[in-house]
Amino acid sequence: MIPTEPQNRREFVKRFSLLPAVSTLLTASWSNTLLAAVTLPKRPTRGRMLLKISDFPALQDDFGSVRIGTSPVAGNEPTGLLHPILINRGPGGQFHALNSECTHAGCVVRPYSQAAGACICPCHGSRYAIDGARTGGPAFFPLLPYAVQFDGKDQLIIELPDLPHEIHASLVRNDAGSAARLRLEFLAFAHIHYEVMFQPSVSAPWQATPFALTPDGPLDQTVFAGNDDFAGVYVDTALQTGFLTVTMRLQPV
Ligand code: FES
Known part of the structure; x- marks a missing residue:
C-alpha cells in the first residue's frame, strides 16, 4: 500500500x-x-530484495499479498525490464515470492485474492494458488518461485538469480x-x-x-x-x- x-x-x-x-x-x-x-x-549476478513486512499492511495476516516492482505495470505488461514480484503470505505465516510473469503468455499476474482464492492472470484467466501452483486456465506451469529468508520478526530477503x-x-x-x-x-x-x-x-x-x-x-x-x-x-x-x-x-x- x-x-x-x-x-x-x-x-x-x-x-x-x-x-x-x-x-x-x-x-x-x-x-x-x-x-x-x-x-x-x-x-x-545474483540480486536480493530486502523489505520489512511491517511496511505492508497486507502482509500482516495470512493470505495477504502484495506486488512489488522496479517500474509500473501498464495494462497487463511491465514497463521495465523485470516483471514485478508477488509476495504472498500463506497459512502459518509462510511467505512465497513469485515471479508475476504468467506462464501462459507473459502477462503480469495480479496479487493473491482471498475472495477468489487465487492469483489471477488478467489476460486469459489462468489461476495460481498462493504458493504459485497452477490451478486453472490455459497456463500449464506454476509461477516461478524465488527463495525467501524470513527472520521470524520483520525482515524478508528474496533471492533473485540472473539479475x-x-x-x-x-x-x-x-x-x-x-x-x-x-x-x-x-x-x-x-x-x-x-x-x-x-x-x-x-x-x-x-x-x-x-x-x-x-x-x-x-x-x-x-x-x-x-x-x-x-x-x-x-x-x-x-x-x-x-x-x-x-x-x-x-x-x-
Ligand atoms: S497470459 Fe496469463 S492466461 Fe494468458
Whole structure:
C-alpha cells in the first residue's frame, strides 16, 4: 500500500530496494591499492530484495499479498525490464515470492485474492494458488518461485538469480592529480530508478548517499533515472570504510 503523503512515500520507498548480493567494494580507505583489488561480479549476478513486512499492511495476516516492482505495470505488461514480484503470505505465516510473469503468455499476474482464492492472470484467466501452483486456465506451469529468508520478526530477503546488474568502479583524479571521486558505472535500464547506497559495516543499515553526475559536479543527486544506456555517477571519497553499491528502487505496482 502506498502512503498518500509525498514525504511518507519517499521514506517508504527508500526502506527497500534491489541490490547485488555481493557489494563490489569493501575498503579500509579509498586507496589505489584496494581499488585495484576490486573484482567485477561474474555474470549472471545474483540480486536480493530486502523489505520489512511491517511496511505492508497486507502482509500482516495470512493470505495477504502484495506486488512489488522496479517500474509500473501498464495494462497487463511491465514497463521495465523485470516483471514485478508477488509476495504472498500463506497459512502459518509462510511467505512465497513469485515471479508475476504468467506462464501462459507473459502477462503480469495480479496479487493473491482471498475472495477468489487465487492469483489471477488478467489476460486469459489462468489461476495460481498462493504458493504459485497452477490451478486453472490455459497456463500449464506454476509461477516461478524465488527463495525467501524470513527472520521470524520483520525482515524478508528474496533471492533473485540472473539479475542484470553489474557495477564497475574506478578512481577519478582531479587536476592536481590526487584522488577526487569514485566513479560507479552501470547499465541503467529504462523505467528503473537507481540509488547509490552506503553501508558503513555489515550489520549497519544501508543508507542512500548523494552523488554527482560529473567528476566535478555538485554532490546533490539522489536518484538516477535509467534510459537503457550506461550511467556514470560519482561519489565523494570522503566516505570512509564500508560497502558501496547501486540499487534499483522498488515500489508497490
Ligand atoms: S497470459 Fe496469463 S492466461 Fe494468458
